[in-house]
Amino acid sequence: MKRLLAVLAAAAMVGGSLYLRYGDDGDEESGRADGGGEGPPQLVCDPLFEEVCDGADAEVTIEDAAATVDRLLGGDRVPDAWLAPGPWPAIVDALGTPGVPSRFDEVAPLARSGLVAVGRADLEGCGWRCFGSRVGDDDLELGWTGPATGLGLVTVGAVSSGFFRGEPFATNDLSGEFIGYLSRFADQARQARAPVQDVIVTNGSAFDVAVSPEAEAEPLVEARRGTRVGLLYPEPVVTVEAVLAGRDTDLTDSLRADLLDRGWERPSEDPTGLPSAGVLAALLGRVR
Known part of the structure; x- marks a missing residue:
C-alpha cells in the first residue's frame, strides 16, 4: 500500500x-x-x-x-x-x-511491556528520578520522542513517578520543587524520531540514554551485540500498555x-x- x-x-x-x-x-x-x-x-x-x-x-x-x-x-x-x-x-x-x-x-x-532505558552500563542503578535530575542539570543527554507522542508522555509519567519515589501523587502535588525538576527535564531532554536506534547505531555518542518499551528495544540491542550500550531497568518499575x-x-x-x-x-x-x-x-x- x-x-x-x-x-x-x-x-x-x-x-x-x-x-x-x-x-x-x-x-x-x-x-x-x-x-x-x-x-x-x-x-x-x-x-x-x-x-x-x-x-x-x-x-x-x-x-x-x-x-x-x-x-x-x-x-x-x-x-x-x-x-x-x-x-x-x-x-x-x-x-x-x-x-x-x-x-x-x-x-x-x-x-x-516494561519501560526500559537503553544506555551505557555505567548508568545501571540510575532510576527515573536520577535520569530526570541529571538531564535537568545538563549532566546527561537523554533522547526521547517528545511530549506529544504516546511514548513521550509515558516517559514524563515515569520521571514524575521517580521524583515521588513511586508513591501515589495527585495534581495538587505538582508544585514547588517538582515543577522546576519537570521543566528542566522537558527543556533539556533531546527530541528525536528514533532515539533508541540513534543510541545503538552510534554506540552511545548520539545520546547517553534513550527510553523505550522493552519489547521494542530488546531486539535492536540484541542485533548490535558488542556495543557499549544495553538494556537498563530504572526504578520505580513502569509498564507501557x-x-x-x-x-x-x-x-x-x-x-x-x-x-x-x-x-x-x-x-x-x-x-x-x-x-x-x-x-x-x-x-x-x-x-x-
Missing part, C-alpha cells in the same frame, strides 16, 4: 505528523463513516505502533497521540479504532466535559497477535506504575 502525506488543519494546530494509507491506484480507500458498512475500518495509530499497524486490514492514519486528542476534543468524530499507549484514551475523557460519558464505546488493553479504543474494535485479535509476536506480553491487572489519567493530563499541559 502506498502512503501519502495528508495535510490537515488539525495537524498544523498540534504540530503532529500524520499519514494516510491509500490504495494502489492512488485513490483513497473509502472509510466507514459510522463504524460499519462498506470499506475497511479506520485505524488511527500512535507512531510507537506504526509497524504493527502497517499490517492491519484497515485504512491507517499515523499521528502523534496528542494530535489525536486535540482533534477529538475539537469535535472530530471518534475513529473506528485508535491504538495508543494506555494513558491516552483515558486522557481524552479526563480533559473532556465532566459528567459526559466516555467518547469510546470500548477500550481494550491488547498487550504490555497498548490499548485499542474506539467505536469498532474488530481489529483487537489481529493487533494483539501482532504485538505478542513482537515480544509484548499479554495484558494483566497489575498496576502500570504511572499516575492517573487526570494527573497525566495535567503533566501534559506542563510540558507541551
Whole structure:
C-alpha cells in the first residue's frame, strides 16, 4: 500500500505528523463513516505502533497521540479504532466535559511491556528520578520522542513517578520543587524520531540514554551485540500498555497477535506504575 502525506488543519494546530494509507491506484480507500458498512475500518495509530499497524486490514492514519486528542476534543468524530499507549484514551475523557460519558464505546488493553532505558552500563542503578535530575542539570543527554507522542508522555509519567519515589501523587502535588525538576527535564531532554536506534547505531555518542518499551528495544540491542550500550531497568518499575479504543474494535485479535509476536506480553491487572489519567493530563499541559 502506498502512503501519502495528508495535510490537515488539525495537524498544523498540534504540530503532529500524520499519514494516510491509500490504495494502489492512488485513490483513497473509502472509510466507514459510522463504524460499519462498506470499506475497511479506520485505524488511527500512535507512531510507537506504526509497524504493527502497517499490517492491519484497515485504512491507517499515523499521528502523534496528542494530535489525536486535540482533534477529538475539537469535535472530530471518534475513529473506528485508535491504538495508543494506555494513558491516552483515558486522557481524552479526563480533559473532556465532566459528567459526559466516555467518547469510546470500548477500550481494550491488547498487550504490555516494561519501560526500559537503553544506555551505557555505567548508568545501571540510575532510576527515573536520577535520569530526570541529571538531564535537568545538563549532566546527561537523554533522547526521547517528545511530549506529544504516546511514548513521550509515558516517559514524563515515569520521571514524575521517580521524583515521588513511586508513591501515589495527585495534581495538587505538582508544585514547588517538582515543577522546576519537570521543566528542566522537558527543556533539556533531546527530541528525536528514533532515539533508541540513534543510541545503538552510534554506540552511545548520539545520546547517553534513550527510553523505550522493552519489547521494542530488546531486539535492536540484541542485533548490535558488542556495543557499549544495553538494556537498563530504572526504578520505580513502569509498564507501557497498548490499548485499542474506539467505536469498532474488530481489529483487537489481529493487533494483539501482532504485538505478542513482537515480544509484548499479554495484558494483566497489575498496576502500570504511572499516575492517573487526570494527573497525566495535567503533566501534559506542563510540558507541551
